[in-house]
Amino acid sequence: MDERALKYFEVVAKTKSIRAASEVLHVSPSAISRKVAQLEAQLNVRLMDRIGRGVDITESGVRLARYIQDINQKKNDLISDLSEIENLQSGTLRISVGGGFIPDLIDHAIAQFSRRHPGVKLVLQVGGGDDVIDCIKHEETDIGVLLNSPPDTKLDVLYSCPFQALSLLVPTESRWAQLDTITPAELAEVPLALLNESFSIRRAVDLYEVRQEIRLKELMVCNSFDALKNYVSAGLGGTLLPKVCVSKELKNQSFVAVNIEGMHTLDTTVDLVIRKGRPLSASIQAMQECIVTGMKAFNATT
Structure with a gap:
């Protein structure tokens, strides 16, 4: 089977879209469609069905995707084994x-x-x-x-x-930066930028809210640690992260880490x-x- 066609189909199967696969591979959608069609003709099976702007992978397509994954893993393992020698x-x-x-x-x-x-x-x-x-x-x-x-x-x-427990990270000049420890009630008044629910850190934050019976003032939610840091650097408020995530900012004294009362009780x-x-x-x-x-x-x- 054509190795390039297998690669194209692998990305289509992962993204469930020829257009999305095109963006990942930097190859035109028509070229991807042609390669997948060649695979289907060679194997004499239907690998996918078009549905709106996406595709639905058939059972044959799912099995082929697993085969490609297995082959790639074995290839990587072989290279690793040889390099160990x-x-x-x-x-x-x-x-x-x-x-x-x-x-x-x-x-x-x-x-x-x-x-x-x-x-x-x-x-x-x-x-x-x-x-x-x-x-x-x-x-x-x-x-x-x-x-x-x-x-x-x-x-x-x-x-x-x-x-490490989560800390409140705020700019050095912030009024909260003068605190050694912040109480749950005080923390609820700080405008915060927080990670979204796909992050374990956010789940620790949610658990803290439940245990302390408070509602945090969430003014921005995102999936980027850099965005959280920029929010703090801009003086817009604070964020909740472990100190190890902002070690450079703490070292150059652009951020201050304030301990949070009760946060040590979290099982993380x-x-x-x-x-x-x-x-x-x-x-x-x-x-x-x-x-x-x-x-x-x-x-x-x-």
């Missing part, structure tokens, strides 16, 4: 991670790993906790870092530890996860060591 001089390691961990991951774990194994290519997928789990379960990435990994028969937790863990039953390749083991020993998220609980 050469002492991790080449190969690819894929990591899915919550957006708030990016500075910590790159500055500490990836910097350490890349110095030791400069020939290994690293591919990062950034998103919320749900995105990390989906990437691991569908074998789109090799390992993942997230908060509060839920019990799942398709996941193994390689390492878990208590996570930071977890390193892998797909259930997946062999621990040398590259995964090496990155695991760098993450667990190097990242502040796995070594800071206050």
